[in-house]
Amino acid sequence: xxxxxxxAGWAGIPAEDRKAARRVRLLDAAFELLGSEGWSATTVxxxxxxxxxxxxxxxxxxxxxxxxxxxxxxxxxDDLAGVVFGTADAAGPDxxxxxxxxxxxIVDFVADDPRRGRVLYVEALGNEAxxxxxxxxxxxxxxxxxxxxxxxxxxxxxxERIGRIAAAFLVGGFGELxxxxxDGRIDVPRxxxxxxxxxxxxxxxxxADRIAASRVAVRPT
Numbered sequence: 584x585x586x587x588x589x590x591a592g593w594a595g596i597p598a599e600d601r602k603a604a605r606r607v608r609l610l611d612a613a614f615e616l617l618g619s620e621g622w623s624a625t626t627v628x629x630x631x632x633x634x635x636x637x638x639x640x641x642x643x644x645x646x647x648x649x650x651x652x653x654x655x656x657x658x659x660x661d662d663l664a665g666v667v668f669g670t671a672d673a674a675g676p677d678x679x680x681x682x683x684x685x686x687x688x689i690v691d692f693v694a695d696d697p698r699r700g701r702v703l704y705v706e707a708l709g710n711e712a713x714x715x716x717x718x719x720x721x722x723x724x725x726x727x728x729x730x731x732x733x734x735x736x737x738x739x740x741x742x743e744r745i746g747r748i749a750a751a752f753l754v755g756g757f758g759e760l761x762x763x764x765x766d767g768r769i770d771v772p773r774x775x776x777x778x779x780x781x782x783x784x785x786x787x788x789x790x791a792d793r794i795a796a797s798r799v800a801v802r803p804t
């Protein structure tokens with residue numbers, strides 16, 4: 584719990600700023616626990632102890648533990664988006680370079696701080712609310728990937744859904760790949776992971792284009 588000196592440090596700081604700072608401390612503490620020790624160790628009591636806050640301050644920012652861990656997940660996703668945003672454009676017009684640049688940034692993000700990978704790809708499976716949020720985030724990513732492909736390579740014919748299927752295949756498969764790599768089940772160097780994943784992304788995209796084109800070719804006019 585906060586010491587007298589710690590409480591004195593709040594003197595002169597507006598109430599809303601103090602509340603915001605306490606929320607950040609709770610998020611930081613939960614991120615450390617969830618990313619290092621896992622869901623079973625991430626309790627309200629443990630988070631408050633790690634944040635050095637009275638439990639009453641927990642409930643001024645979060646309704647329950649589910650709300651906190653979902654907020655931790657969302658913050659980690661936002662951090663990842665900040666790292667990845669603009670990477671494809673900076674890589675130039677070549678699709679292969681764009682794909683590799685984006686996947687490399689994602690792999691670096693989770694490998695350089697294993698807590699991030701655990702929050703995003705491992706512990707999200709152990710809590711119902713967190714898993715629902717993971718599924719929602721994955722669906723949003725599928726839509727973004729599908730739209731990005733349409734912007735770069737042209738919109739598919741009306742009613743064609745192979746782009747959505749391919750995007751879902753890639754998002755789900757890449758998440759499983761990262762889980763396996765992070766826990767050592769897929770034992771390959773980081774560079775090979777990025778190279779092989781990039782090649783597979785491109786191959787699936789090209790296959791989806793061929794499938795769509797073949798359907799257009801046989802469609803009655």
